[in-house]
Amino acid sequence: MTKIQINGREVEADPKQPLIRACHDQGVDVPMYCYHPGLAPVGSCRICQVEVAGAPGQPSRVVAACRTPVSEGMVVSTDTPKAHDTRRECLEFLLKNHPLDCPICDKAGECDLQDYAFNEGQGKGRSSEPRRKLEKRKSLGDVIVLDEERCILCSRCVRFFTDVTKKAQLTVEGLGSHSVINTYMDKPLEGNYQGNLADICPVGALTSKKFRFQARVWNLSKTLSTCGECSRGCSISVESLRAKQVKRIRPRYNAAVNQWWMCDTGRHALAPLTRALAPEGEVLGGRLRTAAVRGYNGLECSDDVAALDLAADMLASHPGTLVIVSPFATQEEAKAALALAQALKATPQFVSPAPNALKDDLLHTGDPCPNRRGLLELGFGALAPADALAALAVAPSAVLAGERVLELLGHAGLALLPKKLRLVAFDVEASDLASLDIAFPVPTHVEKSGHWINVDGRVGVLNVALPPPALVRRLDLQLAALTAKLSAVPQGS
Amino acid sequence: MVVVQRKELTLAERLYLPEVLRGLSLTFRKFFEKPITRQYPEQPLPTDEVTRGQPRLVVKDDGNIACVSCGMCEVACPAYAITIDGGETDRGIEREPKRFEIDMLRCILCGFCEEACPKDAIFMSNELELADFTRAGLVYDLEKLKRPKSALQERIDYVYRLNNRWRSKQ
Amino acid sequence: MSSILFYVLALVALLGAAGVILAKSPMGSVISLLGTFFALSVIYLLAGFQFLAAAQILVYAGAILVLFLFVIMLLNLGAMGSRFELSFAPLQGGRARLAGAIAVAFALVGLIAAQRTTLAATSAPAADAPAIDGLEGLALELFGRYSLPFQAVSVLLLATMVAVIVLAKRQREGEHGGERGGERGGDPR
Amino acid sequence: MEAFLADVPEWILWVAKVALIFGGLIGTAALMSLAERKVSAWMQFRHGPNRVGPFGLLQPLADGIKFIFKEELIPEGANKFLFRLAPALAAIPSMMTIAVIPIGTIVVGEKKIPFSIAQLDLGIMYMLALGGLSVYGAILGGWASNSKYSLLGGLRASAQMISYELTLILSILVIVALSGSLDLGAIVTAQRENGLWNVFTPFGAVAFVLFTIASFAETNRHPFDFAECEPELVGGFHTEYSAMRFALFFLGEYCAMTVMACLNATLFFGGPSVPLWPEAPWFLGILAFLLKAGFFLFLFIWVRWTLPRFRFDQLMRLGWKVALPIALANVLVVGAWVAFTAKGS
Secondary structure, three states: OEEEEEOOEEEEEOOOOEHHHHHHHOOOOOOOOOOOOOOOOOOOOOOOEEEEOOOOOOOOEEEEOOOOEOOOOOEEEOOOHHHHHHHHHHHHHHHOOOOOOOOOOOOOOOOHHHHHHHHHOOOOOOOOOOOOOOOOOEEEOOOEEEOOOOOOOOOHHHHHHHHOOOOOOEEEEOOHHHOEEEEHHHOOOOOOOOOHHHHHOOOOOEEEOOOOOOOOHHHEEEEEEEOOOOOOOOEEEEEEEOOOEEEEEEEOOEOOOOEOOOOHHHHOOOOOOOOOOOOOOOOOOOEOOOEEEEEOOEEEEEOHHHHHHHHHHHHHHOOOEEEEEOOOOOHHHHHHHHHHHHHOOOOEEEEOOOOOOOOOOOOOOOOOOOOHHHHHHHOOEEEOHHHHHHHHHHOOEEEEEOOOHHHHHOHHHHHOOOOOOEEEEEEOEOOOOOOEEEEEEOOOOOOOOEEEEOOOOOEEEEOOOOOOOOOOOOHHHHHHHHHHHHHHOOOOO | OOOOOOOOOOHHHHHOHHHHHHHHHHHHHHOOOOOOOOOOOOOOOOOOOOOOOOEEEEEOOOOOEOOOOOOHHHHHOOOOOEEEEEEEOOOOOOEEEEEEEEEOOOOOOOOHHHHHOOOOOEEEOOOOOOOOOOOHHHEEOHHHHEEEHHHHHHHHHHHHHHHHHHHHOO | OHHHHHHHHHHHHHHHHHHHHHEOOHHHHHHHHHHHHHHHHHHHHHHOOHHHHHHHHHHHHHHHHHHHHHHHHHHOOOOOOOOOOEOOHHHOOHHHHHHHHHHHHHHHHHHHHHHHHHHHHHHOOOOHHHHHHOHHHHHHHHHHHOHHHHHHHHHHHHHHHHHHHHHHHHHHEOOEOOOOHHHOOOOOO | OHHHHHHOOHHHHHHHHHHHHHHHHHHHHHHHHHHHHHHHHHHOOOOOOOOOOHHHOOHHHHHHHHHHHOOOOOOOOOOHHHHHHHHHHHHHHHHHHHHHOOOOEEEEOOEEEEOOOOOOOOHHHHHHHHHHHOHHHHHHHHHHOOOHHHHHHHHHHHHHHHHHHHHHHHHHHHHHHHHOOOOHHHHHHHHHHHOOOHHHOHHHHHHHHHHHHHHHHHOOOOOOOOOOOHHHHOOHHHOOOOHHHHHHHHHHHHHHHHHHHHHHHHHHOOOOOOOOOOOOOHHHHHHHHHHHHHHHHHHHHHHHOOOOOOOHHHHHHHHHHHHHHHHHHHHHHHHHHHHHHOOOO
């Protein structure tokens, strides 16, 4: 560690890190556009300039904090008029060609350029030259759209591909005021990590096609959560609008798991989270909203307490129950399922679909079970969907519990199960399967809190980002209630 | 303690009748004066540029709405009366409101939206009447809020003049 | 025709009179009395005494009963209930029966006397009747032939008023000091 | 036409007169409810009701329909019989008093038909007797409503009526003494024969002022409308009344006003006699009567929108300490004057 002085304060800094990191670590605000802690510094925007005192007798210098390594005895000041003036001039230069379309821009509200211009910039531009006219809507593949006018050529996006995915796809094309970002040979971007460009772009030049104009960012309520698309369990922020709809999922910095990044699969996995609600009064055809019990006309709405009583009676009178949970089950739900399995003298198992082809070197593990490790550690047995269906075909009764458990087993296979099977399901959605006797609704994993354990044994936290529908209760509580009722029913009667 | 000294009354005043007659003559004279009240629905209230009526959205001369659904009015609204959902458009401005609702039951006609709008898209019109038979009917949607620019021109000019005066003092 | 009317009215008058005594609430008594006065005044009309009929209504119904009502409302003698209720308590007990007997006896005597007078009147020439009915005739009778009884009755009334005032004053003495309540406030006189 | 009228039986004429006069009375009362609002509006630079019909002329009709269709409420604990009786008691006596007012004489050819329902020798006694009864509506209505406001309204009404009835009667007595008759027709005739309306005689003028003041109090009008008195009593004796029963109270009040106006015109302004033209045709006489009565009706409204309401003790003081002594003195002097000039029989 090296001793340096920042704004008159003696601090210790890591000599391997650039000066800007030392400042940020001390809570000293230094603006940055081209610098990103996950990318190699290039010093192209010059907004991070700070004043560094020269040798005795020498005048002080203004240096770009992102390109300057920390050296022993450095005296840094970020708040001097000289530093301010330099940065302000730099800002004015960056804004010279930047269009004034904040009202339209999706970045508005979380834009570094906007924030700094608001804090430090001047009210009027001094330039009488017209702004450059460039392409406003340039598609860079399926995920990202580029607004060339807004671009400040910081080259973060270029470096993301070279530094993070190690597969360079973007470059700065042209010279001087004609420079623009472009792909090699105008080919569309590819790969599973394009969405990160919209996050790292410090201005609104690169925006996500999926999120484009969907919501103003200040209207989004952000909830810390964990991605459920693979067993990596990336830390994410679930951003929902008016407590009704998840509008965007963004990665959240977690040094041990995903750093600043996440894959597009997880980023765009909005559909499983924000499921279409069935019309009022309808049980099936989408989301389950109340408990449902098989009657003369198929599954019918029921009071959940009565349905639980019925389920307990049914399971007690058909011993030999299979207990199969979803790989999305949280530790809390798995514990409750474990207790249920003990009460039913069953072996707890979970559905374990085969790995998919999305596996890559960076983040995606290809394993679609976000809580595989946690379930295994609790003593659940992994069960491939085909094996599970085979076991169900001969079982007298079964409990299937957890988000998407029916979907993962396969509706086609479930439809072939014999009618004599007494099947109780806890799921987000349910179709009117012939063998399904009682169905209970459960919240999705953005509608509940809990914990998952990822492939490396790290705990991921789930929080409630959306309120679940009115009559939907937590799965662990429902399972515990069923267990309690079972212990009250005489076994094998 | 304050003692209020009563005025000593003259004989005429004490007799009361002359004063009664004086009062009667006064009211009789007023009887023939022109009414000053307004026959409201037929004679609407006079409005001018300062009238701050209900907020309305400007439809530009080319027939397009000026709003780009930036959400500034939504943020500025102290009564949370405005709800906007944006969407993409092929027009040059890229973005326009797909849903723009003002709950007129919540609106307090403060004019903050007009002040907040960076696109001169929302102005306080001179419309003052507000009535409906249902609550839902008073949540005004895009179609109900649209007004041609010419209808709002007086107010627009006034706001510009006001803002210019403010700017020149800076 | 007119005799049927008379009997009906007489019955109404008597029922009203009974109601005055028997009604449970003072308000019921007053309403009953009102009925009696009306019946009486119509009987006067039937007999041809227009002035008497008008005076009956004007003085008794229009002024005195209003005064009664005023007093009753001022005293606020409990709730009256939603309909008239009769109470026969006044007719029970020895003294009450005695009083009732005396009253009935007086009424009988009065009736007989009236009957005799009427018989006497019918024998007299009929030309007297319109003379009494007219205003001038009445005035002449009242201030001429019957001047003394009229004055005597007036004195009796005066004595009653004086007695009432004395009684009221004595009761109030010592309770209040000077009676100046009315002098407070705004009238500039 | 004339021959036809000459042959018409007496009773048909009588029925026609009753229909005409009562219809006119109720029509006047209805119009007064509009006039009240119109005049007040004009005095306050407003327009007044002008939506129903031309100039709002159909407003009374609309009000009437509204009154008929509104729900009738009887408060809990109210005496139902008296509660229902009171509006009728308020309306009927004041409507009946119109019967003796001589509105004029209809002349058809040789036949002279007096235009009044009844020509009673004791016309004034009849009016006063019935007029004295109209207070029962207010008193019983106020008492039967089982409401403190109504009760206070009824109390005030009774106290006020008793106080001012004396003044009223005494001021009429002056005219009776001057004319020597209780018949209203005779009083009119006396004025016509004297060539001088009673109001222009010194005693008549005093009596006129007293009568006018007392008539305001008797009809419960401003500035003496203590029985209603919205600021203190919410509506006084009719606070609890609704729909047609409420309308009957109003009808009674306006009928009483109309009758008082007619009486004032008859007693002090020569009734149907046209000024300075004793031989005026009969229809001008009726017109003159209507104009005089109309003026006093207007006066009722005029005063209401001019003078503030008295305080109750001021009302009582005015009644007992001012009006009554003056009226008594007036009667005394008139009596002496009549006796000593020995004009009578």
